[in-house]
Amino acid sequence: MARVVTLNGSPSATSRTAALLNDLARTLAQQGHEVVRLNLRELPPGPLLAAQANEPAIAQAVKELEQAEGVVVGTPIYKAAYTGLLKAFLDLLPQFALTGKTVLPLATGGSVAHVLALDYALRPVLSSLAARHIVGSYFILDKTITVHESGKVELDATIEPKYRESVEAFTESLRIHGLHGANSASAASR
Amino acid sequence: MARVVTLNGSPSATSRTAALLNDLARTLAQQGHEVVRLNLRELPPGPLLAAQANEPAIAQAVKELEQAEGVVVGTPIYKAAYTGLLKAFLDLLPQFALTGKTVLPLATGGSVAHVLALDYALRPVLSSLAARHIVGSYFILDKTITVHESGKVELDATIEPKYRESVEAFTESLRIHGLHGANSASAASR
Amino acid sequence: MARVVTLNGSPSATSRTAALLNDLARTLAQQGHEVVRLNLRELPPGPLLAAQANEPAIAQAVKELEQAEGVVVGTPIYKAAYTGLLKAFLDLLPQFALTGKTVLPLATGGSVAHVLALDYALRPVLSSLAARHIVGSYFILDKTITVHESGKVELDATIEPKYRESVEAFTESLRIHGLHGANSASAASR
Amino acid sequence: MARVVTLNGSPSATSRTAALLNDLARTLAQQGHEVVRLNLRELPPGPLLAAQANEPAIAQAVKELEQAEGVVVGTPIYKAAYTGLLKAFLDLLPQFALTGKTVLPLATGGSVAHVLALDYALRPVLSSLAARHIVGSYFILDKTITVHESGKVELDATIEPKYRESVEAFTESLRIHGLHGANSASAASR
Numbered sequence: 043m044a045r046v047v048t049l050n051g052s053p054s055a056t057s058r059t060a061a062l063l064n065d066l067a068r069t070l071a072q073q074g075h076e077v078v079r080l081n082l083r084e085l086p087p088g089p090l091l092a093a094q095a096n097e098p099a100i101a102q103a104v105k106e107l108e109q110a111e112g113v114v115v116g117t118p119i120y121k122a123a124y125t126g127l128l129k130a131f132l133d134l135l136p137q138f139a140l141t142g143k144t145v146l147p148l149a150t151g152g153s154v155a156h157v158l159a160l161d162y163a164l165r166p167v168l169s170s171l172a173a174r175h176i177v178g179s180y181f182i183l184d185k186t187i188t189v190h191e192s193g194k195v196e197l198d199a200t201i202e203p204k205y206r207e208s209v210e211a212f213t214e215s216l217r218i219h220g221l222h223g224a225n226s227a228s229a230a231s232r
Numbered sequence: 233m234a235r236v237v238t239l240n241g242s243p244s245a246t247s248r249t250a251a252l253l254n255d256l257a258r259t260l261a262q263q264g265h266e267v268v269r270l271n272l273r274e275l276p277p278g279p280l281l282a283a284q285a286n287e288p289a290i291a292q293a294v295k296e297l298e299q300a301e302g303v304v305v306g307t308p309i310y311k312a313a314y315t316g317l318l319k320a321f322l323d324l325l326p327q328f329a330l331t332g333k334t335v336l337p338l339a340t341g342g343s344v345a346h347v348l349a350l351d352y353a354l355r356p357v358l359s360s361l362a363a364r365h366i367v368g369s370y371f372i373l374d375k376t377i378t379v380h381e382s383g384k385v386e387l388d389a390t391i392e393p394k395y396r397e398s399v400e401a402f403t404e405s406l407r408i409h410g411l412h413g414a415n416s417a418s419a420a421s422r
Numbered sequence: 423m424a425r426v427v428t429l430n431g432s433p434s435a436t437s438r439t440a441a442l443l444n445d446l447a448r449t450l451a452q453q454g455h456e457v458v459r460l461n462l463r464e465l466p467p468g469p470l471l472a473a474q475a476n477e478p479a480i481a482q483a484v485k486e487l488e489q490a491e492g493v494v495v496g497t498p499i500y501k502a503a504y505t506g507l508l509k510a511f512l513d514l515l516p517q518f519a520l521t522g523k524t525v526l527p528l529a530t531g532g533s534v535a536h537v538l539a540l541d542y543a544l545r546p547v548l549s550s551l552a553a554r555h556i557v558g559s560y561f562i563l564d565k566t567i568t569v570h571e572s573g574k575v576e577l578d579a580t581i582e583p584k585y586r587e588s589v590e591a592f593t594e595s596l597r598i599h600g601l602h603g604a605n606s607a608s609a610a611s612r
Numbered sequence: 613m614a615r616v617v618t619l620n621g622s623p624s625a626t627s628r629t630a631a632l633l634n635d636l637a638r639t640l641a642q643q644g645h646e647v648v649r650l651n652l653r654e655l656p657p658g659p660l661l662a663a664q665a666n667e668p669a670i671a672q673a674v675k676e677l678e679q680a681e682g683v684v685v686g687t688p689i690y691k692a693a694y695t696g697l698l699k700a701f702l703d704l705l706p707q708f709a710l711t712g713k714t715v716l717p718l719a720t721g722g723s724v725a726h727v728l729a730l731d732y733a734l735r736p737v738l739s740s741l742a743a744r745h746i747v748g749s750y751f752i753l754d755k756t757i758t759v760h761e762s763g764k765v766e767l768d769a770t771i772e773p774k775y776r777e778s779v780e781a782f783t784e785s786l787r788i789h790g791l792h793g794a795n796s797a798s799a800a801s802r
Contacts, residue, residue, distance in 0.1 A: 126320025133243075161735070349728060
């Protein structure tokens, strides 16, 4: 089983991005993965914006990321791209911080018009961090997400199979790279 | 003459981006423009990351931007894109905050390899804010920038003419849209 | 009045992109502009793909573009970007072929999900050609376009005002740069 | 061992892109892979630009691609993006033509300034084709490539290790997905 970090780039405490990531974190934990949830809006904002990677809470978050084999990057789409909050955290990471890691980009948004922001805006940044495998990113329209009181997230029937497929591609990549760890590490991209 | 805002998206107090924008602000002021300098790293970080547009210092910055005819957007290139600090500010603006405005994107960076980040990453975001005219963006390699003790900025002779051309395209656009204000406002894009 | 070229990047003889550009060409001609229609699919395909800019029909097309003050670039969105046909033509142009020109990017597509392709894919390419002013690009959903037998194009009422605004921003830019030609030419970006 | 297709998107018969892909094809064949070389400029240009996927030579190329487990996509960078020739071929493929395939994007260019074109322009298009794994793309400066008379390609010592790493990430991904074929096919992204 793998170590997975979920990175929540939403500035809102009650966002659908947060609900989605929390639900996914539970699912991954039930499958036996060790999951750490990082809510970027809970990091100290001054040091975060000043890129002070040695501030204790930030240093801890960077370390969790460093130790993970898989990273789920979640963000709402604002102004045709990822949030400034998410980018502020990515900015303070070491240059090739995602080397050897599998990454699942997820976004939520109010309009289908934002779909391409994941592939055109977020992926190039994740690529620059030398992610080994960025699996098919997935964009979820806000109105197709139902958050139950229990925290359980339900997706419209038209969406759910595709979303599950993205998540399975992520866990499958973690699984097979886990089996071939030594080799695949040496073959890390970049 | 026009009202111009310079937006400094660098998290560093002593960045070349800041030196460049300050030098440009002086030049524009000498030409008779009314220039307001916004250093985004001086805004309160908590409210900025939480997108609290009504926090007084942030509300004032948004208002300055709203009243400007021209906006210079300056950012270093981190991780293949603009800074999270810059994006956090853009995130809290109204949806079409740049309607009717002329925008000059400037970036500084350590490697020529980052040149395309302006056109592929920053411009789409500025477009989504409905900027009327985004003039030719300009990327300046760190090592071609000399900052004198007086604050005066000198660029390598190979760079300087191109940079001056970008700035002139910006002021020329401000001038002619100033002369044709009523019409050009009604014809604002988007 | 200005010289305008419409570039049709659709490989299909009966595309909505073609209908839209033809309709716009008529409107611009009625306003007194001199309009040349370039249907890229009518250029000889072998020389076009081999970037033979001196093939007579291609050389003529390049010359028409060179003499234009305004360029409307129309393309359907295929595979998250402009067509290969359009790019093949742009590839054989001189490096700064759009210097001093005003450009209106238009796209048609079957899904709102393609909207960002204009700003993230087409604009950076047009920027690299040193376009002076790329006005607000406009994406039009196929199903909102009705082509009458006369060739007249009608857009859904929800779309039409925004589209007209983009076209007006284009003609307004042509008008005011026409009045200020000498200066604005010298201040061409890049 | 895997079936690999090399797609050469250069319009030039004697390009460095072609030399690089041919050299890589030899290397992969020596490792036991079954390699098919597709030179897109040899496909019939008229049907290619008209997206006639049923033209025999084009249909054959599409079929080779369909049967491959790995695809090397090579292109020079023109006007800040991939070539029109490459895109014309991608345009006529089925919507999810790269489902379940591992892809290695390679580009050559005259200036380091084009580096980001791979991640910002080519990858989103490959993603839209549902590639399962796009390994770290690699950009190679023209002047670092030496083509010997034998056809053998030599890269500058500063470049060679990084390039080899990208190629190894590609073959490693082919290897481990080959071992886990059934599962990984079912987990194909998108």
